[in-house]
Amino acid sequence: MNADRARHSHVILLHYPILNRKGEVVTTAVTNLDIHDISRACATYGISSYHIVTPIKLQQDLVRKILGHWKEGWGKTNNPVRAEAFVTTHIASSLEEAASSIAAMEGTPPLLVGTSARTMDIGAFSFADLRENDRPVALVFGTGWGIAPQAKSAFDGFLPPVRGPVEYNHLSVRSAVSIVLDRYLGLREE
Amino acid sequence: MNADRARHSHVILLHYPILNRKGEVVTTAVTNLDIHDISRACATYGISSYHIVTPIKLQQDLVRKILGHWKEGWGKTNNPVRAEAFVTTHIASSLEEAASSIAAMEGTPPLLVGTSARTMDIGAFSFADLRENDRPVALVFGTGWGIAPQAKSAFDGFLPPVRGPVEYNHLSVRSAVSIVLDRYLGLREE
Numbered sequence: 001m002n003a004d005r006a007r008h009s010h011v012i013l014l015h016y017p018i019l020n021r022k023g024e025v026v027t028t029a030v031t032n033l034d035i036h037d038i039s040r041a042c043a044t045y046g047i048s049s050y051h052i053v054t055p056i057k058l059q060q061d062l063v064r065k066i067l068g069h070w071k072e073g074w075g076k077t078n079n080p081v082r083a084e085a086f087v088t089t090h091i092a093s094s095l096e097e098a099a100s101s102i103a104a105m106e107g108t109p110p111l112l113v114g115t116s117a118r119t120m121d122i123g124a125f126s127f128a129d130l131r132e133n134d135r136p137v138a139l140v141f142g143t144g145w146g147i148a149p150q151a152k153s154a155f156d157g158f159l160p161p162v163r164g165p166v167e168y169n170h171l172s173v174r175s176a177v178s179i180v181l182d183r184y185l186g187l188r189e190e
Numbered sequence: 191m192n193a194d195r196a197r198h199s200h201v202i203l204l205h206y207p208i209l210n211r212k213g214e215v216v217t218t219a220v221t222n223l224d225i226h227d228i229s230r231a232c233a234t235y236g237i238s239s240y241h242i243v244t245p246i247k248l249q250q251d252l253v254r255k256i257l258g259h260w261k262e263g264w265g266k267t268n269n270p271v272r273a274e275a276f277v278t279t280h281i282a283s284s285l286e287e288a289a290s291s292i293a294a295m296e297g298t299p300p301l302l303v304g305t306s307a308r309t310m311d312i313g314a315f316s317f318a319d320l321r322e323n324d325r326p327v328a329l330v331f332g333t334g335w336g337i338a339p340q341a342k343s344a345f346d347g348f349l350p351p352v353r354g355p356v357e358y359n360h361l362s363v364r365s366a367v368s369i370v371l372d373r374y375l376g377l378r379e380e
Binding site (some may be wrong): 001002003005006021033036037040042043044045046079081082084149161162164165166168169171172173174175176177179180181182183185186187188 | 191192193195196211223226227230231233234235238269270272274275352353354356357358359360361362364365366367368369371373374375376377378
């Protein structure tokens with residue numbers, strides 16, 4: 001059942017190490033919409049936890065402040081349905097720290113599964129592979145121009161790129177997370 | 191072929207008539223991310239045109255200014271790949287005006303297909319219905335708490351709500367557009 005699968009599935013959003021448009025490794029800025037849209041998508045697909053990763057202390061504080069507003073502050077009273085989406089949203093300073101938190105929740109390390117708009121030359125997983133495996137799954141998404149190659153060795157494998165019917169392929173990370181969760185866990189009637 | 195299908199498919203984003211959280215009919219504000227994320231998703235899925243609908247003149251001017259930056263200004267020079275996503279993005283003052291623009295492009299009125307997080311009590315389309323029909327298709331998305339019932343009579347039918355495996359169902363419109371386009375036109379390997 002996809003709901004059981006979702007209870008052992010996690011999402012990690014990386015802001016470092018990330019490529020910029022020129023192919024340099026950078027730390028990207030956390031955006032408010034990455035917190036909101038991705039928390040809401042994770043809640044809709046029953047994801048167990050969502051980890052926003054940034055090494056920058058000021059950005060971690062910003063995310064904590066926004067989460068506090070929704071978990072304990074005015075947001076919770078004013079819009080409880082929206083607030084519910086943030087219950088499982090966390091902050092971490094590195095990919096390793098996020099993976100350790102998930103391992104602590106699950107009692108076993110998760111399968112660390114990368115996503116990319118490009119085909120990666122390391123072990124590939126299909127969505128069916130993910131649904132059928134018996135380990136917890138952490139889906140990792142990059143911001144900017146994608147996860148830097150230096151981080152690749154941390155992964156057990158990558159999902160194939162999400163593609164439409166044309167060559168152009170520049171989805172926002174918010175769109176990419178939503179589509180990947182739907183392909184992985186969405187209910188389909190057709 | 192989905193690429194041919196996409197060439198006769200269009201997206202409309204409504205900011206009026208929209209329900210707010212209390213069930214009142216309102217005009218919502220256009221957000222910068224609704225322009226960006228949805229233009230990028232439309233470009234990735236080969237959608238022929240994307241229409242942002244607001245009756246508010248100041249908001250129309252704001253959207254025109256942002257589109258101008260990308261279609262002709264600094265954005266086009268600085269980030270041509272991103273700029274490409276905005277080529278087919280338009281502004282309209284009403285659902286009727288957007289539908290008329292699409293009819294003029296296609297030479298025939300499109301099938302007007304609504305989307306909603308709730309099941310609507312008018313004619314329902316499946317994604318397979320849309321792919322197999324021979325008329326152009328305009329997919330209409332609401333902002334806020336969704337398309338107001340008063341607009342329902344304009345539609346030929348609605349798609350079923352996008353659902354994950356749990357009860358919670360509060361996707362952002364950016365997520366909803368991305369997932370609907372992927373279910374309708376995405377390339378699937380599994």
